[in-house]
Amino acid sequence: MFTLRQYLLTLSDSRGLTRTLGEVELCLDERGRPRYSVGNSAVVFRIRRNGCIRSLRCYLRKMRHLREIYGDKLLEKELFLYTSSETGVWVDAVLGDWIExxxxxxxxxxxxxxxxxxxxxxxxxxxxxxxxxxxxxxxxxxxxxxxxxxxxxxxxxxxxxxxxxxxxxxxxxxxxxxxxxxxxxxxxxxxxxxxxxxxxxxxxxxxxxxxxxxxxxxxxxxxxxxxxxxxxxxxxxxxxxxxxxxxxxxxxxxxxxxxxxxxxxxxxxxxxxxxxxxxxxxxxGEQQPATDESTPELFVENGRWGYRTPQRIVIPPLYDSGFDFTEGLAAVLLGGTWHYIDTTGRTCLSFPECEAVKPFRNGRAQVVRNGCRIGIDRAGNERPVAENEFAI
Missing domain, CATH: 1.10.510.10 (Transferase(Phosphotransferase) domain 1)
Structure with missing residues (x-):
């Protein structure tokens, strides 16, 4: 086991205490204290070497597989840590980029x-x-x-x-x-x-x-x-x-x-x-529906519903139920809530308190809330349902 204090002692005046790094300078914060972060197994210092800001990862306990994990960034037996006033040990460190x-x-x-x-x-x-x-x-x-x-x-x-x-x-x-x-x-x-x-x-x-x-x-x-x-x-x-x-x-x-x-x-x-x-x-990343493909059709997989064309799956099976696309929108059930989505899968309208819905026809659709039929337009605006409109 090694301590933060041992590393601070070495890095505060590294002359003769590094194997390949040469002299390194600890970067300080606005209060003049060394910049570092301490984790479960290591402490990472912000250092300046050859005019460049780097990170130096120093281990508080023995770790395995460092060479396989870090490759050439691992500097074996790089730092000399004093374990007493006269004796010490060479330890590994990992030199990497400092990400601001x-x-x-x-x-x-x-x-x-x-x-x-x-x-x-x-x-x-x-x-x-x-x-x-x-x-x-x-x-x-x-x-x-x-x-x-x-x-x-x-x-x-x-x-x-x-x-x-x-x-x-x-x-x-x-x-x-x-x-x-x-x-x-x-x-x-x-x-x-x-x-x-x-x-x-x-x-x-x-x-x-x-x-x-x-x-x-x-x-x-x-x-x-x-x-x-x-x-x-x-x-x-x-x-x-x-x-x-x-x-x-x-x-x-x-x-x-x-x-x-x-x-x-x-x-x-x-x-x-x-x-x-x-x-x-x-x-x-996809904001606009594709215009060069046929209208996606429903398919079911493992009990969930999605949409596909002959060329590809457009929307994977995410929904508990759904209707075919009409006028660019499809009604889908997610959990217990009905929504209307476009052909990118983007949710355009949501009706969390409705028990049932119908597909769009001539710019209109119907939903059922508390047993009552309600007409909606593509913006989600509600209006009364005429007597001669189709029933749900």
Missing amino acids: GVTLHEAAAEATLARDTAKLRSLAESFDALAAGMIADDCAHGDLKPANIIVGRDRKLHPIDFDATFLPAFAGEASPELGTAAYQHPARTAADFNERLDDYPAALISTGLHALAEDPTFWDRYGTTDGLLFSPRKIPGDPAYREALALFERRGRAVQYRVAQLLCAPSLQLFGLAELLREAVRQA
Whole structure:
């Protein structure tokens, strides 16, 4: 075991105490204190070397597989730490890029307090894109959480702290750590060390960010310093989780609703998550319906309804029921709420208190609320139903 004090002693005057780095300078904050962050297994210093700002990751305890994880960034036996006034030991360090920015947790907290829903939606969409790539390969971060993601000045998300990474070469080993409990599946044990470790935290973070984007006041009621909004061990009874799920249903956020439902899965592997995140990324980037294809038609798969053309699946099976597209809109049922969507899957109209709906015809449709028929137009405006209009 090594201490922060030992590293500060070496790096405060590194002459003769580094093997390849030469002299390094600790960067100081506005109060003249060294800039660093301390985690479970390491401390990361902001240093200046050869005129460039870098990060230097120094370990408080012995870690395995650093060479496989960090490659050439690992500097073996790089720093000399004094263990007494006369003796010491050479220890490993990892030299990397310093990413200027704030953590995803800090960015989300700042945006919610400012009620900046546009920024929150941007953070949520950026995270979905990051997570879609991370869970699609045969590796895993192992401790995925907002505090381990930096929102850079370039507005991109940068994962950090890869000490708990799973690589295919590590198959069969025990996990070196269990990750942060506020973002991990409650059933995770040291025996769970595989490429699916990021499934649950990815779904949890995505759900939390999208809930905040829909309603920033979630933070006032449920935000914490450790977690984002939810308590994994309390799902599905967790009040924040139940409220978020109801909000997604009411507003027709089908992908987010299905991702949130996965958090009730009994195992760490969330089947279908990769496809849902890909759809979230597609919807975030696709704003206009395609004009060069035939009208999408209903299809059912595993008890859920989606839409496809002869060429491709346009909207994956997300809905509990649905009607064919008429006049560019289709009525779909999500949970217990009816919505009308366009051919990109975007929700255009929502009717959370209606028991039934009809497709559009001549710019009009009908819905049933409390047993009464109500006419609507494409803007959702309501009007009385004429006696000669078709009945539901």
